Amino acid sequence: LWIEANVFDVKETIFIGIALAVIVVFFFLGSGRSTFITALALPNSLIGAFILMAVAGFTINVMTLLALSISVGLLIDDAIVVRENIFRHIEMGKNPIRAASEGTAEVRLAVIATTLAVIAVFAPVGFIPGVIGQFLRQFGLTVCFAMMISLFDALTIAPMLSAYFAGTVEHLHEKKGPVARMLQAFDKFQTWLENKYESFVHKTMANPLKTIAFTLVIFLGSCATGKLVPSTFLPAQDNGEFQIALELPPGTSLEKMTEKGQAVNARVSKEKEVRLTTLTVGNYLGGESNVAEMYVSMVTGKDRKGVNTSQFKDRIREILAKEYPDANPIVKDYDAVGGGMRPFNLNIMGNDMKVLDEYTQKLAKYIKTSPVLKDIDTNYRSGKPEFQVVPNKRRMSMLGISSVGLGQDLRAQVEGVEAAKFRENGIEYDIRVRLMDEQRDLEKDFKSTLVPNINNRLIRLSDVTTPVKTTGPTKINRQDRMRYIQINADIAPGGDLNGLMSDLQNKMANDPELKLPAGYTYAFIGQAENFQEMQAGMIMAMGLGILFIFLVLASLYESFVTPATIMLALPLAMCGSLVSLAIARETLNIFSMIGMVMLMGVSAKNSILLVDYANHQLREGKSRTEAMVIAGRTRLRPILMTTFALIFGMIPLAIGLNEASKQRTSMGWAIIGGLISSTLLTLIVVPVAFVYIDRFRAWSNIKLKKLVGATDTELLEADLKALEEGKPLPSSKSEHLSTSHGESAAPGQA
Incomplete structure (x- = not known):
C-alpha cells in the first residue's frame, strides 16, 4: 500500500507540475499557440x-x-528560451520563418550550454559508489535522458512549429474578453519590470563594491542560517506502519512469551487507528524464546482524523509502558528492508564483554539525554541460565581426553552433527544426527553422561569436569573478529543525526568520562552509516558536477573566464536552499541534497542567458556596461519564465499532496528557495x-601580448590606457585580442 501510494503521488505531482508550468508560460507569452508549442516539449521529452x-x-x-517529476520545469526550459526569443523577433516585425531561424540561432549556444550544465551535475549522481549509488543510479540517468530529448525538441520541433504555426504579431495581439485584459495587464507589468530592472542595473554598475558587499552579506548570513538546519539520512515519514518489540527475562518459555505477546497485541488492536497487526514470537536469528515483535499497520491518512504515525506511536508507547511494563515494550520505526536495523545503530567493539557492557551502559546513559533519539536500547542481555562444564586438565590428561575432543563430543550430543544431505525436487536438506530430547538434558544426566577417550574407551563426564550453574549473555555478536554491543534507537522527527554523530565522535575521543578504552573501537551502521556514505557521495557528485560544468562551458565558449562568471551563481543558489529549509523546518537529508545537486545545474542557466547575450552584444561593438544592460533587459523575460516554470513545477512536491509525499517535501523547498535566491542574486551580481x-581578461591579454613582444607596441599601450579608463579601444586593430568566445573583438569594444 505504501509503495502504491508513493507511485500514485509522484504521478500526481508530475501532472500538476505540468499544468502549473504551462499556466506560467501562457501568462508570459499571452498566446495559446505559443503556449502549445512550448508545452509540447513536455510530452515529447517524457515519452x-x-x-x-x-x-x-x-x-x-x-x-x-x-526524477521525471523534478524534471518537469527543466524540460520546458529549453523550449521556453527558444520560443521566447522567436516571439521577440516576431514582435520586431520579422516574418515567422525568418524569426524562427534567426531567433533559434541566436540562443542555440545558450540552450546547449544550459542543458549540458544540468546533465553535467546529474550524470555523476548516477555513478556514486556504494548502496546510495545503486539507490540513485536510475534517478540521475533518467534526468539526463529527459534533458537530452528536451534539447532535441527545443532545437528542432519548437522552431519548426514557430515558423509555420505561431502566427504573426498582429494575430497574437488580437485579444478580447477578461482573460485578454488580464494578459494585457500582465504584459504591461513585464514592460514596467524591464524598465525598473534596466535602471537597477545602471545603479549596480555605478556602485560595484556595494553590490558585491551586499551579496557577500547575504551569502554569509545564509551559511549561518544553515547551521539551524538539522541533518539526517531520511526524513520522518507518515507511512502508517511501525513495530513493537517485547522482551521478558532470559529463559522465559516460548509459551509464556506467546501469552504475553497475544495480550499486548489484543490491547493495541483496540485502538481505532489500527488497521491490522501481526505477532511474531521468538527470534529466528538468535533463537531466543523470550522475545516477540509486533507489526502494526494504521488506517489511511484520511481516516486518522489528523493523527500521524509519530503521534500515534507516542500514545501507544505511553499505554504499553503503563499497562505492560514487565514486557519492556519498545515502539520503533518499521524496518521495511529487514535485517533488524533501526535508524541509529552504534557498535562498540572489543574483546572483554564485561568492559564492553560497562562502557556501553555509560554511553547509552549519555545518549538518552539527547533529544535527537528516542526508544534507545542495546542488543546485549545477560542473565540467561547456563550450565557449564569446567574441564579438569590433569584428570583429562591422565585419562587421554583432549579439550577439543571433549567439546566436539558434547556438541554432537546436544546440538548434533550434520551427517549427510538429502535432495528432493531440486531442494537440498541437511540431515542432522543428535540424541533424543529426553537424552539431551546435560544438567540432569551429568553423572551418567559418557565421553570417549583417545582409545575409544568411555569415561564418565563427571570424572573429568566440574559442573557450574551460572548465567550469561543471550548471544554474543562479532564484527571484524571482535565482540560488540550495539546501541540502537529511532530518530526523533527533525532530529539532527549529523550533529549527534559529531558529538559522539568527539566524546568518545576526548571526554574523560566517555573516552573509549584502549584497544576498543566503534562503527556507525544502518542509517548512520548510510548518512556518512551519502555525505561522501554527494560531495563527490557536487565536486565532479562543478568540474564538468566548467569543462562544458569552457569548451563551448572557448574561454576559461566566461565559465568563471557564469559559475558565480552556484554558491548563490545554496543561500536560498538553506534559508528555505530553515523556514519550512525541514531537514538536510538525501532528498534535499538531491535538490541542491539539481540547483547546481539550474542556477547556471540564468547566468548563461545573461553572459551569452552580453557576449553577443560585445561582438556587435557595444561596451561592457552597454552589453550587460541590453542583455539584462532582453533576457529578463526568459529568465523569469524559466524560473517561475520551475518553481510552479516544484510546488506540488514542496507542499506534499498526501502522506506518501510528505517525505519528499524537503526537496521541493530546497529547490524553490535556491531558485529564488539564485535568480535574484544572479540578476544583481552577475552584471x-x-x-x-x-x-x-582583456587587460591580461594586453599584458600578455606586450610580454611576448607584440609588433604594434603603440597600439597595445593605447589599448591598455583606454581599458584602464573604461573607454572604447581606439582602433579596430585591437582585433588581435580574443574575446571570451575565442573570436576577434569588434571595433570599439571596451
Whole structure:
C-alpha cells in the first residue's frame, strides 16, 4: 500500500507540475499557440525519456518517477528560451520563418550550454559508489535522458512549429474578453519590470563594491542560517506502519512469551487507528524464546482524523509502558528492508564483554539525554541460565581426553552433527544426527553422561569436569573478529543525526568520562552509516558536477573566464536552499541534497542567458556596461519564465499532496528557495562581475601580448590606457585580442 501510494503521488505531482508550468508560460507569452508549442516539449521529452529508460533496462519506480517529476520545469526550459526569443523577433516585425531561424540561432549556444550544465551535475549522481549509488543510479540517468530529448525538441520541433504555426504579431495581439485584459495587464507589468530592472542595473554598475558587499552579506548570513538546519539520512515519514518489540527475562518459555505477546497485541488492536497487526514470537536469528515483535499497520491518512504515525506511536508507547511494563515494550520505526536495523545503530567493539557492557551502559546513559533519539536500547542481555562444564586438565590428561575432543563430543550430543544431505525436487536438506530430547538434558544426566577417550574407551563426564550453574549473555555478536554491543534507537522527527554523530565522535575521543578504552573501537551502521556514505557521495557528485560544468562551458565558449562568471551563481543558489529549509523546518537529508545537486545545474542557466547575450552584444561593438544592460533587459523575460516554470513545477512536491509525499517535501523547498535566491542574486551580481572579470581578461591579454613582444607596441599601450579608463579601444586593430568566445573583438569594444 505504501509503495502504491508513493507511485500514485509522484504521478500526481508530475501532472500538476505540468499544468502549473504551462499556466506560467501562457501568462508570459499571452498566446495559446505559443503556449502549445512550448508545452509540447513536455510530452515529447517524457515519452522520449521512457523509451531511453526501456533501452537502459530501467523500471518505472518511485525514484525514476521522482526524477521525471523534478524534471518537469527543466524540460520546458529549453523550449521556453527558444520560443521566447522567436516571439521577440516576431514582435520586431520579422516574418515567422525568418524569426524562427534567426531567433533559434541566436540562443542555440545558450540552450546547449544550459542543458549540458544540468546533465553535467546529474550524470555523476548516477555513478556514486556504494548502496546510495545503486539507490540513485536510475534517478540521475533518467534526468539526463529527459534533458537530452528536451534539447532535441527545443532545437528542432519548437522552431519548426514557430515558423509555420505561431502566427504573426498582429494575430497574437488580437485579444478580447477578461482573460485578454488580464494578459494585457500582465504584459504591461513585464514592460514596467524591464524598465525598473534596466535602471537597477545602471545603479549596480555605478556602485560595484556595494553590490558585491551586499551579496557577500547575504551569502554569509545564509551559511549561518544553515547551521539551524538539522541533518539526517531520511526524513520522518507518515507511512502508517511501525513495530513493537517485547522482551521478558532470559529463559522465559516460548509459551509464556506467546501469552504475553497475544495480550499486548489484543490491547493495541483496540485502538481505532489500527488497521491490522501481526505477532511474531521468538527470534529466528538468535533463537531466543523470550522475545516477540509486533507489526502494526494504521488506517489511511484520511481516516486518522489528523493523527500521524509519530503521534500515534507516542500514545501507544505511553499505554504499553503503563499497562505492560514487565514486557519492556519498545515502539520503533518499521524496518521495511529487514535485517533488524533501526535508524541509529552504534557498535562498540572489543574483546572483554564485561568492559564492553560497562562502557556501553555509560554511553547509552549519555545518549538518552539527547533529544535527537528516542526508544534507545542495546542488543546485549545477560542473565540467561547456563550450565557449564569446567574441564579438569590433569584428570583429562591422565585419562587421554583432549579439550577439543571433549567439546566436539558434547556438541554432537546436544546440538548434533550434520551427517549427510538429502535432495528432493531440486531442494537440498541437511540431515542432522543428535540424541533424543529426553537424552539431551546435560544438567540432569551429568553423572551418567559418557565421553570417549583417545582409545575409544568411555569415561564418565563427571570424572573429568566440574559442573557450574551460572548465567550469561543471550548471544554474543562479532564484527571484524571482535565482540560488540550495539546501541540502537529511532530518530526523533527533525532530529539532527549529523550533529549527534559529531558529538559522539568527539566524546568518545576526548571526554574523560566517555573516552573509549584502549584497544576498543566503534562503527556507525544502518542509517548512520548510510548518512556518512551519502555525505561522501554527494560531495563527490557536487565536486565532479562543478568540474564538468566548467569543462562544458569552457569548451563551448572557448574561454576559461566566461565559465568563471557564469559559475558565480552556484554558491548563490545554496543561500536560498538553506534559508528555505530553515523556514519550512525541514531537514538536510538525501532528498534535499538531491535538490541542491539539481540547483547546481539550474542556477547556471540564468547566468548563461545573461553572459551569452552580453557576449553577443560585445561582438556587435557595444561596451561592457552597454552589453550587460541590453542583455539584462532582453533576457529578463526568459529568465523569469524559466524560473517561475520551475518553481510552479516544484510546488506540488514542496507542499506534499498526501502522506506518501510528505517525505519528499524537503526537496521541493530546497529547490524553490535556491531558485529564488539564485535568480535574484544572479540578476544583481552577475552584471557587475561580468564587467570586471571581462575587463581583467582583456587587460591580461594586453599584458600578455606586450610580454611576448607584440609588433604594434603603440597600439597595445593605447589599448591598455583606454581599458584602464573604461573607454572604447581606439582602433579596430585591437582585433588581435580574443574575446571570451575565442573570436576577434569588434571595433570599439571596451
